[in-house]
Amino acid sequence: MRAGKTMAEQAKNGKNQEPLVVGRLHKSFGSQKVLNGVDLSVARGETVVVLGRSGTGKSVLLKLLVGLQQPDSGSIRIHGQDIGGLGMDQLNEVRKKIGFLFQQAALYDSLTVEQNVEFPLVRHTTLSDAERGKKARDLLASLGMEKDLNKMPSDISGGMQKRVGLARALALDPDILLFDEPTSGLDPITAAEIGQLIVKLKKERNLTSVVVTHDVHGAKSFADRMVLLRDGKVVIDGTFVQLEKSPDPFVVQFLKDAA
Amino acid sequence: MLIDLLQATKSGIVSFFEWFGELGLFCGQVVRAAFGAPWEGRELVRQMDSIGSKSFPLVALAGAATGVVLSLQTRESLTRFGAKAMLPAVIVFSLIKESGPVITGLIVSGRVGAGIGAELGSMRVTEQIDAMEVSAVNPYKFLASTRVLACLLMLPLLTLAADASGIFLGWISTTLSHPMTLRLFLHNGLRDATLNDFLPPICKTAVFGLIIGFVSCFQGMRTRGGTEGVGRSATSSVVLSSLFIILADVILVRFIQVVFPS
Ligand SMILES: Nc1ncnc2c1ncn2[C@@H]1O[C@H](COP(=O)(O)OP(=O)(O)OP(=O)(O)O)[C@@H](O)[C@H]1O
Ligand SMILES: [Mg+2]
Numbered sequence: 195m196r197a198g199k200t201m202a203e204q205a206k207n208g209k210n211q212e213p214l215v216v217g218r219l220h221k222s223f224g225s226q227k228v229l230n231g232v233d234l235s236v237a238r239g240e241t242v243v244v245l246g247r248s249g250t251g252k253s254v255l256l257k258l259l260v261g262l263q264q265p266d267s268g269s270i271r272i273h274g275q276d277i278g279g280l281g282m283d284q285l286n287e288v289r290k291k292i293g294f295l296f297q298q299a300a301l302y303d304s305l306t307v308e309q310n311v312e313f314p315l316v317r318h319t320t321l322s323d324a325e326r327g328k329k330a331r332d333l334l335a336s337l338g339m340e341k342d343l344n345k346m347p348s349d350i351s352g353g354m355q356k357r358v359g360l361a362r363a364l365a366l367d368p369d370i371l372l373f374d375e376p377t378s379g380l381d382p383i384t385a386a387e388i389g390q391l392i393v394k395l396k397k398e399r400n401l402t403s404v405v406v407t408h409d410v411h412g413a414k415s416f417a418d419r420m421v422l423l424r425d426g427k428v429v430i431d432g433t434f435v436q437l438e439k440s441p442d443p444f445v446v447q448f449l450k451d452a453a
Numbered sequence: 454m455l456i457d458l459l460q461a462t463k464s465g466i467v468s469f470f471e472w473f474g475e476l477g478l479f480c481g482q483v484v485r486a487a488f489g490a491p492w493e494g495r496e497l498v499r500q501m502d503s504i505g506s507k508s509f510p511l512v513a514l515a516g517a518a519t520g521v522v523l524s525l526q527t528r529e530s531l532t533r534f535g536a537k538a539m540l541p542a543v544i545v546f547s548l549i550k551e552s553g554p555v556i557t558g559l560i561v562s563g564r565v566g567a568g569i570g571a572e573l574g575s576m577r578v579t580e581q582i583d584a585m586e587v588s589a590v591n592p593y594k595f596l597a598s599t600r601v602l603a604c605l606l607m608l609p610l611l612t613l614a615a616d617a618s619g620i621f622l623g624w625i626s627t628t629l630s631h632p633m634t635l636r637l638f639l640h641n642g643l644r645d646a647t648l649n650d651f652l653p654p655i656c657k658t659a660v661f662g663l664i665i666g667f668v669s670c671f672q673g674m675r676t677r678g679g680t681e682g683v684g685r686s687a688t689s690s691v692v693l694s695s696l697f698i699i700l701a702d703v704i705l706v707r708f709i710q711v712v713f714p715s
Pocket of ligand 1: 246249250253255
């Protein structure tokens with residue numbers, strides 16, 4: 195009874211609340227502490243870039259946000275709803291509003307490029323076959339993939355797989371996007387195009403996004419804020435200009451190495 | 454030395470029970486996921502094709518070989534004991550009651566178990582299963598329940614195919630040395646058969662199907678450790694499902710004798 199009421203309140207408040215709030219997040223694998231009290235909040239329409247060296251738990255953080263892994267402690271609120279307490283069906287409702295791009299694209303390799311993008315549409319929309327196909331093709335065309343609709347994922351390059359993964363993540367018109375290294379493994383031109391796409395999505399649909407990347411300078415073009423992780427904690431959280439001014443030796447070193 | 458051995462045995466036993474418990478939970482999740490919309494009809498048909506139709510040639514061939522071998526070998530012993538007239542009945546009964554089901558079960562566990570273990574295993578390690586969950590699609594339903602159901606439905610049909618091709622080739626092999634029409638062969642073979650001889654062994658293979666489906670989906674979906682892990686899952690799917698088929702066969706044969714006496 196009580197739980198039901200707070201849930202309804204949360205949902206009602208959800209509209210004006212920050213779409214993504216993470217508090218005191220801890221996660222270990224066995225004896226290895228990966229996240230050690232991460233705090234992060236992302237405002238509506240904001241693009242936050244998460245930086246950090248390889249193995250600091252950036253991918254783990256994104257997976258926690260969609261409930262693919264469970265945190266040891268801490269809270270994750272999406273549109274004001276704490277996803278830790280949700281049942282499978284409720285969690286799935288939340289997930290339908292989140293687009294997720296995996297680091298290795300994770301395309302379904304028994305399906306063609308077009309079918310990959312249609313997969314979420316088949317399951318969660320009432321579109322007809324024709325409408326669905328058109329939507330998938332439009333999305334793929336907007337990412338320059340219109341020539342490879344009927345290829346299998348194993349027959350296209352890594353960068354193309356990324357773009358198909360991105361089209362699939364956008365298929366259900368999500369309002370939150372989580373990108374795990376959207377530009378790594380892409381040539382500079384395609385990487386810049388993906389950057390422009392992120393800016394465009396933000397402008398047109400007011401999308402909230404979290405982008406994990408190594409590429410600080412590429413990220414300048416679309417980042418409203420940057421968050422640097424180290425040893426499972428947030429070292430600094432601010433604009434790129436604030437990062438540049440930071441006296442913290444780790445931040446200075448990180449920016450110098452990235453240049 | 455002895456202590457080490459005891460330790461190893463103990464941890465082996467503990468991890469076996471852990472594995473078994475997890476398998477039980479997995480089956481529960483798959484069964485729960487299987488009921489309720491959306492019905493993954495298209496995926497079910499695709500799996501029935503890849504599990505059933507594509508196993509058909511191999512299973513029919515194995516059944517045929519068994520029929521020939523049965524005919525060749527039992528003819529000799531039956532002739533020696535002066536019971537040559539029993540040959541058709543011996544071939545038909547041993548195919549239907551035991552050889553057909555077990556050979557089908559073991560062959561399908563090899564072909565399909567390895568396939569499912571490797572496919573789901575590589576979907577796991579390349580995060581395709583995670584991607585499915587993020588798309589709010591339940592992999593227990595879409596991937597596992599369709600495969601388990603396809604195994605459950607196809608095994609009895611494949612067994613019928615093995616039985617039929619075994620009986621047919623058994624007749625051919627028999628008639629080559631002692632000419633006899635197929636009609637007469639079947640008449641002699643089936644004269645004393647009742648429904649209790651036919652149905653239980655066929656239903657038994659549905660249990661084999663469940664074993665193959667559950668064990669190999671479970672092994673596939675819990676894969677860890679990259680491509681090496683995929684290989685391990687494929688192997689362990691085959692080994693474990695064949696092992697459980699053999700065990701289940703012993704139990705089910707006794708069960709059938711008690712519940713459906715002929
Ligand atoms: N399922 C898991 N089991 C055990 N350890 C894990 C698991 N997933 C991640 N880890 C560990 O957590 C740490 C963080 O991994 P993660 O993939 O998040 O790094 P990352 O910051 O994304 O690195 P990269 O930039 O190279 O992608 C690693 O040391 C990894 O070994
Ligand atoms: Mg990563």
